Structures are given as structure tokens and as C-alpha cells.
Amino acid sequence: MAKQKREAHLATTSVHGGHEDRVSGAPVVPPIVQSSTFHWATPDDGELLYSRFGNNPNQLLVGAKVAAIEGTEAGVALGSGMAAVAMTLLALTKAGDHIVAASGLYGATHALLGQELPRRGIATTFVDPDMGEWEKALLPETRLLYIEIPVNPTLRIIDPRPIIAMAKEKGIHVVCDATFSSPVNFRAANVGIDVVVQSATKYLGGHSDLIAGVVTGPSEVIEEVTKMSRLYGPSLDPHAAWLLDRGIKTLDVRLKRHNENAMAVARFFESRSEVERVLYPGLESHPDHELAQEIMNGFGGMVSIVLKGGGEAADDFMEHLKLGMCAPSLGGVETLVSQPRYTSHAGLTPDLRRAQGIPDGFVRLSIGIEAAEDLIADFEQALSG
Ligand SMILES: Cc1ncc(COP(=O)(O)O)c(C=O)c1O
CATH class of the missing domain: 3.90.1150.10 (Aspartate Aminotransferase, domain 1)
Structure with a gap:
């Protein structure tokens, strides 16, 4: 019988996830690679490593670590929670598209959806999750459904399952901001949420000493988010990424x-x-x-x-x-x-x-x-x- 791959516990991936260099002499704690750019061994080496591109080793490590924790295909760490929210929304929509979002959201996310994105031709309908208004709000051009679990500051919990079922039927994404719960208390992938955004400034970092954000989900979504980040530029500084990795371990x-x-x-x-x-x-x-x-x-x-x-x-x-x-x-x-x-x-x-x-x-x-x-x-x- 084929041996099934055993999935490690979150407590283990939090410590070891993303740390793959098990060669002799490798440091147990990966170093901070505080470099904006990287040497080419030949004039036309071709591998463009540049820290705004999201391929700084510290940034890559922490993105991979959170993806392992969340149990998703890929992850990218960015310069703030709002960068994670904004780059995800820009990656998944274009002018003419529509979003349905729960009305109780973090203030800056609400402003982004309600004021900023409409200036770029992306409209949002806010719905009261208690009133079963999601289905009514769906339009042919709806591209994603957006929720937070739990809601700030009332700590209400939205049941994501009917929302996910609706999105699946329509072939669109559900994006969930799980900052308040953290992956320890809510593993979004387990209930079928495909894209998770988090302010890593909060529980992931855990020590009030850094600003960062993380997006996890299917590889094709993370690639698009990374592309947006390359253009808009909210990359995560290597030192903050290193601190974040250290914070996540506990x-x-x-x-x-x-x-x-x-x-x-x-x-x-x-x-x-x-x-x-x-x-x-x-x-x-x-x-x-x-x-x-x-x-x-x-x-x-x-x-x-x-x-x-x-x-x-x-x-x-x-x-x-x-x-x-x-x-x-x-x-x-x-x-x-x-x-x-x-x-x-x-x-x-x-x-x-x-x-x-x-x-x-x-x-x-x-x-x-x-x-x-x-x-x-x-x-x-x-x-x-
Ligand atoms: C639920 C939620 N999402 C996103 C953010 C934005 O995070 P950041 O401050 O890291 O940009 C916050 C910040 O408080 C938040 O509470």
C-alpha cells in the first residue's frame, strides 16, 4: 500500500516551515540577507534577484512558512497587512468588476473597497452577513466575495460555508482576512476558503515590533499578487521578514x-x-x-x-x-x-x-x-x- 504523506502539525511548521537548507554548516537560524540586489556570476546570468521583486531570501522563507502553516499551495509576504489586502484585490479584479463584501470590516479595508477601488472602476456592494443578502448582491460581473473572521471589534463570526458554496457555484474566489483569528484558531483552507490575507503585524509577528502582511492561496493567485507587488512596490524589508519568521516560531x-x-x-x-x-x-x-x-x-x-x-x-x-x-x-x-x-x-x-x-x-x-x-x-x- 502506498504510504500517505503525513502532514506536520502547525506547531512544527511554525518552527521549521520554509527552512530548507539542511546542508553541513548551515546556520540553524537563517541569516538576514540585508541586500537590495544580488550578483550575477556571468554578464547574462538571467536570474533577476532584486528585493522589491519578492525574491529576497528572508521574504521568500516567511511566505513559504505561512503557506505551509495554512496548508495552501503558495504564499507571499508583503510590507503590511494593507499591502496584502490591496495587492490581492488588485490581482483578482479589473475595471468593470464587482466585489461583494461583509459590511463589518477593518476601517482601511472598508475605505479601499468603498472609496479607492471605485475610483478605478471596481465597485463593491457591502452586505450585512446576518441578513442573507449575499445572493441578492451577486452580479454577473462579481469576481470575489470578501469577509473577515472574526469581525472587528464586535467579534461576530460569519459562517463562511454558505458564502463559499455560492462562490464555488459561480467559479469566483472567497478572500478572508483571518488576522484576528490567526491560523491556530481558524484554518481557513479547512472550510474551503481559497485565499487568506493577514496582517502579520498582529498574531503572526506577535511582538508589536514589525509591520507586515501575508497572502496565501493557490499558486496562480499568489503569482498575480506578487506581480502586483512588483509594480506597486510594497515588498517586505529583509529585517522585518527575519523578525516575522522568529515571531511565527512561537x-x-x-x-x-x-x-x-x-x-x-x-x-x-x-x-x-x-x-x-x-x-x-x-x-x-x-x-x-x-x-x-x-x-x-x-x-x-x-x-x-x-x-x-x-x-x-x-x-x-x-x-x-x-x-x-x-x-x-x-x-x-x-x-x-x-x-x-x-x-x-x-x-x-x-x-x-x-x-x-x-x-x-x-x-x-x-x-x-x-x-x-x-x-x-x-x-x-x-x-x-
Ligand atoms: C483585520 C485587519 N486587517 C488588516 C489590517 C491592516 O494591517 P497593517 O496595519 O499591518 O497594514 C488590520 C490592522 O489593524 C486589521 O486589524
Whole structure:
């Protein structure tokens, strides 16, 4: 009987994926190749290695590593999460095409789809994932469906399966931004999502010390994304790529701790009278708890709360924090706390924010890997003011 190739666990590919040089004397940690260009042994060598082209060794390694983790054919690492989103959308569409996207998206992605791409003849219809509007929004010229799992900052989980079925029938792509879940908690390829974009600035990097993005999917899509990146130029600097590779090695252990801590913190907030609502997919009270149990491998490190005292109480809570740091972004080892009304959703009116489930008093917490009891003690004293 033919021996089936055994697929390595994510914890293993996170450490070894992309590191292929097992020759004698090879360094265990690949060096940083901080070079923009590469020598030709003959005047017409022909192999054009140039770091903007995406073929710097550090950039190649990290793209291959994330593809191995995601279980997709190929991957490319770029200079930011937004570069990953933008190059993917440009690679998969042309003037006259149409995109259907979930309405709850990261602010810059929403602006790209709603304002920037229309200037280039690519239109987007935003749909409320709860209302089964996807099918109605499809046009003959629809080229891709775009979702985020989970949605920022309400942490709702969209069921991707009916969306994927629709896309398959039409022969178009589903692109999923899985930044908030990370491949540890959600392996998009397992449910049939073909293209995944991530801000590697967050959980993949994990240490709040770099800006990067990754796109993974079928080889022909990654080739097109790479072509776009060569033209528009958001390549990943070799040093940032090296840091990203180092960060990814601990992805599995970090995420397990993020998940555990976030669950403990969510339960703590649930027990507090100052808190009107706790949004965490791991809680039975979360509207998508069952779906999350079904399609996710972990509930994540993000917890959102709504304080009864509104904006004033939220300001007060943040001012009293001693351990949690007040900063946007997420996915680092340190706990970061922010209010969407000052950051990602600052551009919306209070009424519009409320309609999206983000009233004043909404606080988003990216729970780090500190000891849960220390975090809870900090939140307790900050709530007591
Ligand atoms: C869900 C999501 N996608 C994409 C991005 C963009 O990532 P970057 O800041 O690395 O460009 C972010 C940034 O916060 C994000 O939260």
C-alpha cells in the first residue's frame, strides 16, 4: 500500500516551515540577507534577484512558512497587512468588476473597497452577513466575495460555508482576512476558503515590533499578487521578514496562552456589575458561540466589553490601567486596550457606531500572554477607579 504523506502539525511548521537548507554548516537560524540586489556570476546570468521583486531570501522563507502553516499551495509576504489586502484585490479584479463584501470590516479595508477601488472602476456592494443578502448582491460581473473572521471589534463570526458554496457555484474566489483569528484558531483552507490575507503585524509577528502582511492561496493567485507587488512596490524589508519568521516560531504556544487568558478575562468581566456586555466567542452568551465551536479551534485573544457608564466610564477605565497599555493594534504578547470610537471607528457618527453594535463605552482588549491573575487584578482596580 502506498504510504500517505503525513502532514506536520502547525506547531512544527511554525518552527521549521520554509527552512530548507539542511546542508553541513548551515546556520540553524537563517541569516538576514540585508541586500537590495544580488550578483550575477556571468554578464547574462538571467536570474533577476532584486528585493522589491519578492525574491529576497528572508521574504521568500516567511511566505513559504505561512503557506505551509495554512496548508495552501503558495504564499507571499508583503510590507503590511494593507499591502496584502490591496495587492490581492488588485490581482483578482479589473475595471468593470464587482466585489461583494461583509459590511463589518477593518476601517482601511472598508475605505479601499468603498472609496479607492471605485475610483478605478471596481465597485463593491457591502452586505450585512446576518441578513442573507449575499445572493441578492451577486452580479454577473462579481469576481470575489470578501469577509473577515472574526469581525472587528464586535467579534461576530460569519459562517463562511454558505458564502463559499455560492462562490464555488459561480467559479469566483472567497478572500478572508483571518488576522484576528490567526491560523491556530481558524484554518481557513479547512472550510474551503481559497485565499487568506493577514496582517502579520498582529498574531503572526506577535511582538508589536514589525509591520507586515501575508497572502496565501493557490499558486496562480499568489503569482498575480506578487506581480502586483512588483509594480506597486510594497515588498517586505529583509529585517522585518527575519523578525516575522522568529515571531511565527512561537505562534502555537502564544495563541494557546492568548486563548486561555482571554477566556479567564471574559469570565471576570461577566461577573462585574459595571459591565453591561461582554463580547467573546468563547462565552455561551455570544451570539455566534455555537458556530465558533464548530469552525474554530480556539476562541481567540480579543475580548470586547461595553461599560454601563458609557464613554466617560470607558475613558476612566483606560486612564486607571497600570498593566494593560492604551494603544491600538493587537496580537502582541502585551495586553493592549483601545476604544474603537477613538481609533478604527472614529470616522463614524455615534449613531452609526451604535447601529453597528459599538456604543460609547465600548472597549476592545487584545489580551496578551501575561499571567491572567495579574491582568484581572489590573482590570479590577481600573473598574473600581
Ligand atoms: C483585520 C485587519 N486587517 C488588516 C489590517 C491592516 O494591517 P497593517 O496595519 O499591518 O497594514 C488590520 C490592522 O489593524 C486589521 O486589524
